[in-house]
Amino acid sequence: MLSQRQRLLIAAVLIAAPLLWWGLVTPDQSEPSSAAGPVEQVDFFIRNAEITRWQDDGSIGQVLTTPLMRHYPAREEMHLSTPEVQMPRGDGGFYLLNADEGTLPDSQEQILLAGNVQLHDNPTAGPGALMTTDRMTLYPPRDYAHTDDPVQMLRGTDTTSAVGMDLFFDQQRIELLSNVKGEYHVQ
């Protein structure tokens, strides 16, 4: 017959083995696993932001609105959710741009709009034009925007498409850079 002491020893071994195995196999949850990568840090965010830039002569240069703006210090830039930008036109009206997302570097020299970029020319009279593209970079201090992507423009029933575009807001001038096709319906 086994003595009391032997039975205790056997029980201890039977319990210790699975505990040891479990301890070795399951990873330690307290440290993030290296596969997910370091989570990028946001040092501040702004909800329902409206940023106005004035020209030297006191007139409005640009109005940027976004429901959520997050600043990433490592990248020195802001990420904008569904941004909307108003750029003044030569005749006192405003161009209106919107997109799925945007990026505003700390230098504020440009705004990169990406995803469903739409430009409404908002004329004071006559049919407005809607231009669409995938990405567009705005250079507010220079009243200028550029894209290398295909663009489509719709004005009433007239359509124009091209690849690449330069837009000069103050001059209300659009340069379509290549592969231009237009269709105009005669009244």
Added chain:
Amino acid sequence: LPEDREQPIRISADHASMNELTGVTVYTGNVEIVQGTMVIRGARVELHRNDAGVQRIISTGSPAQFQQKPSQEQPLTKAYGKRMDYRVAQQEVTITESARVDQERDTFTGERIVYNMEKSLVNAYGSDKDSGQRVQMVIQPKSGGN
């Protein structure tokens, strides 16, 4: 064709500059404009548009070219000149600077030629200056008395 005027105007080019203030778009580089059977080609084309639509198309080239089929029975009418001014509402093309129109087997040249697209009528004008270009027409004999 008579129904050309109801067709949309289709333009293709290498580059375009749109001025929203003036409503003028300048197309450059292999510019081709098609409206039904009408075709205009040029190196540089100005398209004038207002709220009512396209009003005028000015094509320049070396030379600019125009062609259109007046009717199903008639062959293409072709025109050449350094400058062509197509007034959409009037359906008239004014050709200046080395203007020439080939209509069936007849040829017209002059300082200025106005081609009426609705009536397929050619009006050729000489220069006001003595030394300027005179109107010249080469009318081929019609075979079979028609």
